Amino acid sequence: MATIDAQKPDLPAPGSKSHPLYWKNRGFAHHFRNADEQFDACKLGMWLFLTTEVLLFAGIFCAYAIFRMLYPEAWTAGSHHLDWRFGGLNTIVLLFSSWTVASGVRAAQMGNNKALIRNLIITLICAALFVFIKLKFEYIPKLSMGKAPGTFFSYPYAHDPHEPLWWSIYYIGTGIHALHVFIGAGLLIWVLVRAIRYEAYGPTEYTMVETSALYWHLVDLVWIFLFPLLYLIH
């Protein structure tokens, strides 16, 4: 077996047109009839995965709805602790990043690697900005005032006995969403590295750009609902 390893040919330098990861050199798995079928299967798989993500957040939205029905005063009081300006700013940041990532997919489809790299970098800056606003203006000031979830709640000026429950829903909802921001940014960094090093994406090979972009759009989709639920409904 060792001889087989030893016979492995030396790979050409990353970025050269003969590297197997260069987009023109990519084939498709033998169980597909053609690259199109492989692309469609990958995308279908990604959509199936996205439905499970939607169901994950549906659980949180359902908990929100139940406790809102039971304790409307606590929810009114809770949403008054949040500043719509930071929520709105983060909405704009995420919508903008969704646009840049969609433009990135378009750039890959057009074979414009530079535009793809540029769009991915802007998207990643938006992701960092989102997390920065969330931590600096929301999580850290609120936690330092004792507006913490459940039994960690130590804010003495609560308006309603169920406010700790509101904060539980707030931190779980936005926290799992922030986790998705990190995962989505990680995927986009992976795509970015491959685009820079190997020029791995082009008109016939952009599955990874497409599926990572779909994940990023999901992050945006969830925030589109979280923002009004937490910040605007009073």
Added chain:
Amino acid sequence: MAHSIDDVHIPNPDFDPTDPHGTGQGHHGHHIISARTLMTILLILLFFTVLTVALSRGEVWIQDTFDVILPQWLNVIIAMSIATVKATLVCAYFMGLRFDKALNSIIMLICIAAVICFLFFTAIDLGNRDAISPLRATVPTPGGTGEGLDKTRDGISTAASPRPTTNRMAISDFRRLERINELAMVEAAEHQRTEPNEADIAAGEAEFWGHYYDDYVKKGKHPHRHEYDEHNYFEKLHYAHHDASGIGSVSRTSLENVYASSPNHSRRLVGLTPGLFGDGSGHSDEGHAEDHAGDDHAETDSDH
């Protein structure tokens, strides 16, 4: 090794080793959304974001200015409809469902139908529990005791949590009393006392509620009396719901006068929580510890 039929090689002039199934290779051309469309969709999404914020703020403004309370559903319906429109735009154009195979859209629609069932059946359950028997009605009870974390069901402390037990009080009430006690201790220390007396506690309470109502004024809202403000510091500190002279000019009496008039009556023990759906078992008086003022008068459903 025996020869099988597969070993017989029949050359086929049409056979293409890179496309063994003869279905043709390469992309049939995926739909590429134009940059103009993407930009238009972004602008529409930003417009809807501004619209939903404006409508929400507008409702608050109408309520504050004309002193009316708009129905809650109005707020919910407007915000959720706009969010749904935005989500549809993101799915259709940014995620490309509109130009995609129908199967992907069908999967997402089935998922959304499942989510709607999930929310709908939960809502009709919670909202209609009293339809058959009033006893089954969902009764919102003051809740949120931290007891569960450091005590077992039998009430034996497991010492698993460094946080204090709240003695069957809601956490928010516990933290309020804790803060009042803290302020009373500061007051006592100023008068070289180790234990706060009645006046110190009254001072602590006045300080607390003053801060509480000031918070409203700072945010430019009318302060409202809190239901747990049982000594009515709202009145004593001269806050008013609709002061003709305007919110900014709310004047407070000096704290000295407030202490003098502080009634020496019992403090209500609040926040008895029998659990989310109120089975009533938590309404017994036995488990209640005395609070720091030592003048308990439990006000529960069961003993009135």
